[in-house]
Amino acid sequence: MAQHSRETRDRSPAILPGPGLRTSAAHRLLSLDIVLALLALTGGLRVLYLAAPDPALPSEAATVAHAYALGHLTSFADAGGAGVSRFGWLQLGAWTMVSDAFGRSATALAAVRETMLVAAVVTAVLLWFLARRLGLTHWAAAAAVLFVAVSPLALGLQRLVLVEHLAVAWALGALVLITRPGARIRHDVVAAVCLLAAVLTSPLALLFLPAAGWLLVRRAPVRAALVTVLLNLGLGIAYGPAGGVLQPHLAAAGRPTAADWAALDPAWAVLSAVALVAALAFAALRPFAVSGLLLAATLLVPGVQHTAVLALLLPVTPLLLAGVAQAVTRRRTPAHLSDTGRARRTRLTLAAVAAVAAVAVGWSSGYPALQPSTDRSGPLAEAQKWLRDNASGSWLLVDDAAWAELANAGWPTGMLAPPAACAVACPPAEWAVFSGDVTGLRERYPALDTALTGAGTTAVFGSRDRRVTVRRLGLPPPDPSAPPEAPARAHAGAALTASARISLAPDAAAVLREGRADPRLIATIAALSALQPVTVAAFPEVSGEDPAGQPRRRVLLTGGEDGVTAFYTGQRDLFRPATVTRTGAGVLVTYPLFAPPGLLVPFSAP
Structure with a gap:
């Protein structure tokens, strides 16, 4: 009986046909070299595309704000529609505190996106281990990780602040533990904790439970019951007494949709669909194919955010694709069917070439669409x-x-x-x-x-x-009987351009004639010209104010700088500037916002 119990406990998981896992020092070094190269590629590309502006996710801002609030022990309530994942926010906030991401980054968004970069690298490591546990060769496992590392869809998706990126890392960690050869009870308990963490991070991670349960039942039914009890206990507490604190909710549906993401990498969409169906034919891959198909089916459910689903599906389909490819290419052909075997190998080669060509064509348009940027401000x-x-x-x-x-x-x-x-x-x-x-x-x-x-x-x-x-906010309503300001500024500006005592650069003259200069500048330049000749080099724009239709409230004056400085620093009340600064190019005079109306009333009519 004891012997039977031990065999049940140590039953190895099903693996794909192949050369088997080798544990020699040379193979371990090869694995280490491959993993380090893949991690460098994964992290490097995501650093490059970290600030890519599109595709944008509306709910990302709320998640960043929650992470900041938790990391700085303050309160924040979002506008709604961004979902709820307090456990996910806590993970983000904790990492930013430990890494001082907010102190190092130019923006809050870039700080939290660094966490997504770390999650992507961890996911790549776990995907490698899971592929090897399922019997994939070094090169097949590397191909699965490489596909995730360099796909434009993955680059665009994994830069976004999504709690699902954390959830998929927890889920993959659980699956790696479950597929561990000779796993003991402690490994299954940790796997149960990882699954619970995944579900508390995102409810969509529940769809990984069929794969985990299937693998556990296949290996040791008694252990499967133990994991089920632990998981149900944790979910019961999280969704029951602690529901107000731990229960997550999905974000509202919206753009970008699955079609928007597929446009970045059409080959990924097609090959993923093929892999999800084909993997059902192989025992080692069948549990993952079932969970993958369930995730894909949720894309058809109204109200589910497609981006969140794809974040969970992203590492699954390359794993299945690599596994199916290895199983098909290693299938043996009987000796008396050698001609058929050669034809089969030819077809497989042509199919592989066609797949690579389709991927290359899709990526040629997907990468430019991401528009990588070194600008971390925005x-x-x-x-x-x-x-x-x-x-x-x-x-x-x-x-x-x-x-x-x-x-x-x-x-x-x-x-x-x-x-x-x-x-x-x-x-x-x-x-x-x-x-x-x-x-x-x-x-x-x-x-x-x-x-x-x-x-x-x-x-x-x-x-x-x-x-x-x-x-x-709180501006007084405009007086409907008052003459418009813009024509008055244009007429007064035209009068300045006609003055023999005022020299204007061409761009400065255009600003005056078009009525885009602040009336306080027009009035004071006219008054200054009565005292000394005036040279206007420019009306520098205040960033952001031209698109808002605000008049330019800065002027750069050259020549007679002592007189200009004394004149403007001596102004009072309405005509007192905010700053008068002597620069290498001249005297820069800046007025505060919102000139009082009616300063140029005499110029309101032609």
Whole structure:
């Protein structure tokens, strides 16, 4: 009886036909060399594409903000729709604390994306071990990891801040332990803990349980029952008494869809579908194929975020593809069918060449679509700098992305109000900073819509989906009876260009004639020209203000610099500049935002 019990406990998992696992020192060194090379490739490519702007994931900003809040022991409530994964946020926050990612990175987004890079490297290691445990050769296992390492779809997907990247690492860790030859009870207990961590990170990881259960039952039914009890106990606590703290929820569906991702690597989509079906024919791969097919089926379920599903499916299909390829190529042909065997080898060679060609064609368009960038700042960082220069110490109404970036830049979190704070009424704020289209947020939070009604667009950074708009709240409504300001600025500017005492660079003259100069600059330049000749080198743009339609409120004056400096530093009240700075190019005069209306009323009519 004891002997029978031991055989049940130590039963080896099914593996693919092949030369078997070799444990000599030479083969271990070869494995180490291959793994290190694959890890270097995986990490290096992801560093290069870390700041790629597209495809973008709307829920990423909320996850980054939650990670920052947990890492800095502060509170944050997202705008909704981004899902809930407190255990996943805790992992992200813990890693950023240990690695000081927020202190080293240019932006909060880049800091948390570093965690995704680490998760991708860990996933590559676990995928290698799992492939070897299933009987794949060094080169077949390397091909599976290589496919994940260099696929444009994988590069675009694994740079995004998704808790599913953490969940798949936990799930693969559990499967590596379960497929361990001679596994003991302690390995199965740790595997159960890993599976529980995967499910608490993302509910979609539940679909890895069929593969884990199948492997356990195949190896040792009694142990399978033990793992089931432990897992059910953990899930019962997490979804029961501790549900308010640990229970995860999926993010709402939205773009990018599976079709958007497949456009980066069409070959991955086709080969994955083939591998998922073909792997059912091989006993060693069948458990993984079943879980993979279940994950693929969830893409058809309304309301499920496709990006999250693909993040879990990403390492599974290359493993199946490599396993099927090895099993097919190593299938022996009887001696009396040697001619058939040669024809079969020819067909396999042609199929492999066609697959490689299809992959190459798909990647030739997928890589350019990712648009790698060395710029780690982005529009939000530009908006943060503008706010620091023009609205420091103000109360801000911000979206989830702006909350994380501004908090990381040192803005007090108590002075940042996210949209969730507008559930009943928005807290008092002087400025609003929002990315992209805010229509959805305004519909979800009527109080936010009220706060933004009548707000003045003051600065705009970026474009399209990455557009960041800074608005001034609480501005008085315009007087409908007042003459328009732009024509008055244009008429007064044209008068300055006609003055013999004012010399203008061509670009500066164009700014005046088009009515894009601040009325305080127009008035003071006219007054200064009565005292001395004036040379205007430029009206430098304040970053972000031209796209918002704000007049230029800076001027660079050359010649007679002592007189220019004395004139502007002696101004009072409405005409007092914010700064007067002597530079190597001349005197730079900057006025504060929002010139009072009506300064150029005499020029309102032609």
